[in-house]
Amino acid sequence: MTTSQTATDNSDVPEPVAVHRQARGEERRTTILRATWQVVLADGVRGVKHRAVAKAAGVPLASTTYYFKDIQELLIQSFQLFAEESLAQFTRPFWQRAYEQMAALPDDADRDALEAILIDLAAEFIELRLNEHREHLVMEYAFWYAALHDDELQAAVRHMALEWLKLLQPCLARVSLSNQEQAAKSLLATVRRIEYEGLIHSSASHRDGWIREALAYQVHGLW
Incomplete structure (x- = not known):
């Protein structure tokens, strides 16, 4: 209306x-x-x-x-509300806190220290989403995959992804990488891949520390 x-x-x-x-x-x-x-x-x-x-x-x-004039409008507006609440209630507060932790590092922090905190923060984010926000995560991925066949939903999903990248880039700026935008995209893609793997495999099929191991491999390659 x-x-x-x-x-x-x-x-x-x-x-x-x-x-x-x-x-x-x-x-x-x-x-x-x-x-x-x-x-x-x-x-x-x-x-x-x-x-x-x-x-x-x-x-x-x-x-x-x-x-709602049709199902497509209902889906798009439903996803937009979902994305707004997701960003406001969890994603934005988490990465703002992450930025504060990164900013608190000493100016002479070496690469190993920077890698370690990035891995810890990304792992915490993934583990929280898989363990405490699992239903929310399932819905998010359902919308994302539906966007493959819906141009308007794609636009809404791209907007959400852009908001994610805006949150990641300040954290990565502290690391002084050569291409922060590409680094943020690469880290986001890794987070997405690990989350999806965590959703489709039972926890029993993974050994302890598998999330950090996967992240470490990717984060090391950001430099």
């Missing part, structure tokens, strides 16, 4: 009532977006249908078509 539609719908309604109605509509819209996450988690992006989302949200079927 667009802003213009909302204004038209409320043109003849007393302002306090119109504001309440608009707030209630926005609340229902957000409920539908969050319910889409539940469907993605249970059945993947292909399972996102109006009826399935309405059932998960506990709203009438007509509500999903009232607030």
Whole structure:
């Protein structure tokens, strides 16, 4: 539902009532977006249908078509909300704290010390996502792979990836690499690969320290 539609719908309604109605509509819209996450988690992006989302949200079927013109719009806006909350609640605070740790290193810190803290931070990030945010991670990857076949969803995913790179680059700037942008892309690709491996393999199939070992190999090559 667009802003213009909302204004038209409320043109003849007393302002306090119109504001309440608009707030209630926005609340229902957000409920539908969050319910889409539940469907993605249970059945993947292909399972996102109006009826399935309405059932998960506990709203009438007509509500999903009232607030979203089609499934594609519902998916894109659902992912955008997902990405915004992911960045605000976990990813941005984590890497801002990581930057503070990197900045606190002495100016004469050698390469081994810089490598070690990068590995520790990236490993902590991956382990937290795999162990404490696993469902969130599964949904994220479901959206990312669905973007392979959806140009508009690709744009939203690229925006999220760009925000990640903006968070990584200040940390890498402390390391004084020759090409920080490429280094950030390389580190992000490594994190993604390790996370995916962690999702599709059971923890029993990996020996202790496998995440740090994989990261060490990649981080060493950033210089």
